Amino acid sequence: MTKFLSDNAAAVHPAVWHAMRAADQADNPYDGDALSAELDARFTDLFGRECAALWVATGTAANCLALATMCAPHGAVVCHEEAHIEVDEGGAPGFYLHGAKLIHAQGEGAKLTPRDVAAVIDPIRDDVHQVQPHALAITQASEYGRTYSPAELETLAQFARERSLGLHMDGARFANSAALLGGSAREAARAACGTVDSLAFGFIKNGGMNAEAVILFDPEVADQVRYRRKRAGHLQCKGRYLAAQILGMLDGDVWLANAAHANAAAQEIAHGCGERLMHPVEANELFVRLTATEREALRAQGFEFYDWGEDAARFVAAWDTRQDDATALGKAIAAL
Amino acid sequence: MTKFLSDNAAAVHPAVWHAMRAADQADNPYDGDALSAELDARFTDLFGRECAALWVATGTAANCLALATMCAPHGAVVCHEEAHIEVDEGGAPGFYLHGAKLIHAQGEGAKLTPRDVAAVIDPIRDDVHQVQPHALAITQASEYGRTYSPAELETLAQFARERSLGLHMDGARFANSAALLGGSAREAARAACGTVDSLAFGFIKNGGMNAEAVILFDPEVADQVRYRRKRAGHLQCKGRYLAAQILGMLDGDVWLANAAHANAAAQEIAHGCGERLMHPVEANELFVRLTATEREALRAQGFEFYDWGEDAARFVAAWDTRQDDATALGKAIAAL
C-alpha cells in the first residue's frame, strides 16, 4: 500500500534520530540542558527578530500556550470556522484559555482576510454582554493547504494591530509554506511568518517525532509561557530529546528540504488532477473531487487516503513520500 | 564527576531505544497504532485487575488526568504537604481540576495513614462554605523514598472507601517500590499498587525517555480521560513511540530489573551512612545528614548531588548508576 493518509504518522527522519541519540547522556533536567539553551538564539537568527522558543510535544499545546498569552479568559480568539483549533483539538483552547471563546470566521481555502475577520467582529457590541475579540489565529499552511503570501500576512498584521488583536500562527505545516515561498531558510522562514506575535512551528509532520516549537516574538511573555507549560504538564524532564529533534531539523536546513520534498510530491500528484482540484496546491495537501467509484478504483490500485466528504478525497504527501509513488498516484487520477 | 543528582535526567535504556526504532514506520496516528492497542491488555495482565492504560509524556499530566476523574472542580484532593503534586508541579492540579483544592496532610516520610488524613478532613464542616474532600493522593515510593507496604495500602484503600474518596497513586518511582517489595513482576506490581483507583506508573526516571502510563482501574472512566488527554494537548500523533517505550520496558521485565539495580545502588550508599540517614532507604533515594563542610568534601571527590536544606543532602541512584560508584560514595560518606 502507498500511504497518502497523513504526514502526521510518518516515520522519523534520520537526522532527528541522530540528534536524539547524540543527546543520550545525562544533562540538566527539564529545559536546563545545553540543547534547550540554544533554541532562543537559533530561532532569533532564523527569523531575524528577537524571540523565545520553547519545545512542546504537540501542536495543540503549542497553539494553546501561545494563544493564552494574548487572550484573557473573558475574551475571544477569531479563527476560521474550519481551523484546527476549532475543529480538531478536542476543545483544548477552552481548557488552556480558561473558557475563552472561539469566534468563527469564513474565508476561502480556510484562509482569512481582514474583511473576513471584520465581518464577524464588527457586529459585536462593545459591551460586557458580548465576548470581545482579543486575538486572531491563522494557519500557515491553511487547513486546505493554502499559503498566505507575505503581502497577505502584512495586511493581516496591520489589521490586527489596528484592532488591538494579538496575532498567532498555527504552523503545523509552516515548513511547507516556507518551502513554497522559497529562498534560503532565513528568507523562506521570514516570508512565511510575517510579523505575527507567536508561531507554533511544526516539526512533527515534517520528520520529527514529538517536538514542536512555540515561538514568542515578544520575549517578555515567554516567562509566562514557561510557567504555563509546566502547569500543563508539558515540561518534560528529559527535555533535551525534544530540543535535539528541533536542532536536528534546523541543522543543515533539514526542515526546509523535507518540506520542499513533500511539496514536490504534492505537485506531482496535482499534475494528474486538473479540474478535480478543489484548492490550489500550495503546500503538501491536495483536496480532489473524486466519486466513490473513483476512490474505490484508486484504493484497488493500492493508494491509501481519506475521504473528504462524499465527493472528494484528501491526499497528503510527507517528507518520506517517494516521488515515484506520487507520480504514480497523479497518473492514476489522470487515468480515471 | 559521578552524578547522584537525580534519576530524572538519566540516559535512555537500550531496550527503550530498540523498541522506539522498531516502531519507526507509519502506522495509524494518535493512539490508533498497534502498539498503543496493546497497553490495556498488558497492564491488565500485570496487575491482575481490568484496567485501561494510556501513555502520556509526563508524570505531572499523568497524575492530573487521573485526579480529574475523581475530584470535581468544587472538591479537594488530600495529599501530603510535601507531595510532588503540591510542591513541584507548578500548580498543574489547579489547572487540570479546574480550581479544585489540595488539602495538605502531614505524615512521616511523606507517607500518609488514615489517621493523618482524618486529622485534616474530620474538621471540615459538611456545608457548602468549605471545600469537601473528593480524593486522596499518595506517592509510591514517597517523596522521601519510603515504600507503602501492602498492608498499609489496604488500610488506606479501606479508609478511602469508607470516606467515599477516590484513591490515586503517584508512581513516579513505582518500580522502585515494587522492586523493594519483591517477587515476580506481577507479584511486585500488585504488592506495590494495592487496590488504588488509578496509578501514574512512571517509566521515565527508570530508563524511559518521555512516556508514563496512566492506569485506570475503572475502565469506565478511561473514555473520559481519553478526551481530556486530547484536550490537554497530550495526544501525540506519533503515539506509537510512547507506547513502544512502555512496551520496551515491560518486555522482559526491564522496568523491574532497572529499579532493582537502582535500589541496590542506593543500599550500597546506605551502608556507609549509618546514623546519618534521615529516612529508611526503601527505594532509590537517600536523605543524609551532612554538614556543609562534609558536602564540600564529597564534592571535592567528584560526587554530584543536591543539598537538602542546610544540613543534609539528597542522593538518587538511577538505572544506570554504576555499582562501583555507589560503593565508592558509601565509603566516602563513611570515611567523613
Added chain:
Amino acid sequence: MTKFLSDNAAAVHPAVWHAMRAADQADNPYDGDALSAELDARFTDLFGRECAALWVATGTAANCLALATMCAPHGAVVCHEEAHIEVDEGGAPGFYLHGAKLIHAQGEGAKLTPRDVAAVIDPIRDDVHQVQPHALAITQASEYGRTYSPAELETLAQFARERSLGLHMDGARFANSAALLGGSAREAARAACGTVDSLAFGFIKNGGMNAEAVILFDPEVADQVRYRRKRAGHLQCKGRYLAAQILGMLDGDVWLANAAHANAAAQEIAHGCGERLMHPVEANELFVRLTATEREALRAQGFEFYDWGEDAARFVAAWDTRQDDATALGKAIAAL
C-alpha cells in the same frame, strides 16, 4: 415617554416588596432560613415532579449552574445560534462549564427542533479530536418571543434522551409562555416546562427584583449545585430576601397574572402590526418591520424601544405596561 424597551428594567411588583419587607427580621443566614426551606416543596407542587429549587440573583447564573450539571468541561452544549447563553451572557457558560463549548444550531424563531439539533451534531465524529455534545439548551419563550408547545417539548425531550443529552430550559420569560399555554398555574407551568432536566425559572423580568429559581428535576444533582452556587459567589447571606421574592410571586399566582398581563399588552400592540410582524407573538415581545423613518415617527410620539437591526424594532411589554399605552402603540403603528 412610554417605555417598551425591555421588561428587564421594570419596577418591582408590590407583592414582591411586601414579601421582602415581611422577611425583614434576622433568620438563619444563607439558605438556612424558613423561606428558602419552602422552595423545594413549592415547586415540586407546581410542577408535579420532585425537584429542588435554588434561588440565584441572575438568569445567567441560573442557566450556567444548571448546565454545569449536565455538561463536562470537555463536552459541549447545543443551543440556538442566537440563544442568550451564546450571545448575551458575556461568555458565562465558558466560565461556569470550565471551557466547555457551545455548538450553534439554527432554527426558526430561535426555537430548535430535533432536526435542527441533529443537523449540527450528526456530523461530529465520535472521536477525541472533536468536542462531543453533552447537553441541549432551549429557551422558553425563545429569544424571538416564540413558545414551545407541549408536543414540541416532548419531541425534544425524547430526542435528548435518545442522544444522551441533558436538556435545560432557559426560562427568563418562562411565565409568558406558561400564560400563553393557559390553564391553572399548575397546568400552565407543566405545559410550558415539559420534561426538561432543569429550568432557569425567571421572575425578575416578570416583577421580581433580583431572584430567579434554578429548578433541578434530578434532586440528586442539587447538592452539587449548592456547592457550585457558593463557589460562584452566589450564596447570599441574607438569602431570605430572595426566597421571599419568589414566594411572593408564587403566592396567589402573581407570576402567572403578571405574565398574562404583559402578553395581553403585547397582543394589543400586535393588533396594529399586521404584516409587519417578523414572528408570531407568543409571549411579550414583538419584532416589527419598521423603517428608520417610521421608527423616528413613533419615537416622536413618545414611544421608547430598541432598534432591531436596520429595518425593524423590538417592543417588549412588561408586567406594569398600561394597556392603554399598548393600545396606543398598536394604533400608532397601524397608522404609519
Added chain:
Amino acid sequence: MTKFLSDNAAAVHPAVWHAMRAADQADNPYDGDALSAELDARFTDLFGRECAALWVATGTAANCLALATMCAPHGAVVCHEEAHIEVDEGGAPGFYLHGAKLIHAQGEGAKLTPRDVAAVIDPIRDDVHQVQPHALAITQASEYGRTYSPAELETLAQFARERSLGLHMDGARFANSAALLGGSAREAARAACGTVDSLAFGFIKNGGMNAEAVILFDPEVADQVRYRRKRAGHLQCKGRYLAAQILGMLDGDVWLANAAHANAAAQEIAHGCGERLMHPVEANELFVRLTATEREALRAQGFEFYDWGEDAARFVAAWDTRQDDATALGKAIAAL
C-alpha cells in the same frame, strides 16, 4: 432570644429600604442607571484616590473579582491560613482565578505582617515547578475582629510593592475597622484602607441587603472587572437596587454610624469578659473563653451565639443590636 450569632443575617437598615424604594421605577438596565453611575465619584471622594466602584451581591464575589485582576491562573495569592477566602468561600478563589493557588501564612489574630508573609514566600524557589506569589490578601477587620492600623497597612503596602505583589483587602467588616480608627467618614475610610490596590467594601453585614462594592484603585483594570462580573453572572439587570443600597449607606455616613454602634455594643460585652477575651476587641466580634457549662448557662438566659471550638464562644454585635442587650450579655458573662 437575644441574637449574637452573626451580623450576616441582621435586618436591613431603614435607610437602605428607603433608598431601594426610591429607585423603584424603570431606569436603564444593568449598571446603566443613574444610581450606578454615581458610584465611582462617591468612592473617589470618600477615599481621596481615584477609583472605580462596582456593586456585586456578595463579598465572596467581590473578593474574587478583585483578586483575579492581580493574580494570573498560574500564580498564587498569599493569605492568612484562617482567611475567609481560604476557609469559608467554598473554593471560590479557585474558580474565579482559574486554579490559582492560595498560600497560607500564619499571623496573630488572623492579621499578617511582612515577616509572616516572607516566612511562606521566601522559601519558594524561583522556578517554574513552584507556584509564584502574585498577590497578598488581608482582611480588615480580620477574622478575629482585629484592625490593622494605618502604620501596619503602610508597612504591608510597601512590602507588597517590593515583592511585586498586588494587595487586596477583604473588607467584609471594613466599616467596623474604620469606625474604630475614628474621625470623619473620609478620615476613617482612608485610615482603614491604606493604599491597597483593591477593596471589597462590605455593606451587607452592616445594614445592607445584598450589595457590596468592589473598589479598584487602578481604574484601568476596572473594565476587565466589568467583563468578568458579567461573565460570573453577577451583573444584575435591575442593578439600580444594589446601587441604591450602597448610596443609602453612604448618604449621611450611615455606614460609619452603624459600625460605630455595633462596635460600641461589642465593647459593652467586652467589659464583662476580662481575661476571658482571646483577642483584643477592635471591631464588632468577640472571641471569649467559656466552658461548655458556662455557654449553657448563657443560653439558658436567652443569649444566642456560636461555639468557637470546645472552650470558647464567638459573639457578634450588629448594627441593630440593642445596647441594653449587649450590656446584659456583658454582665451575664462577668457573673459566670
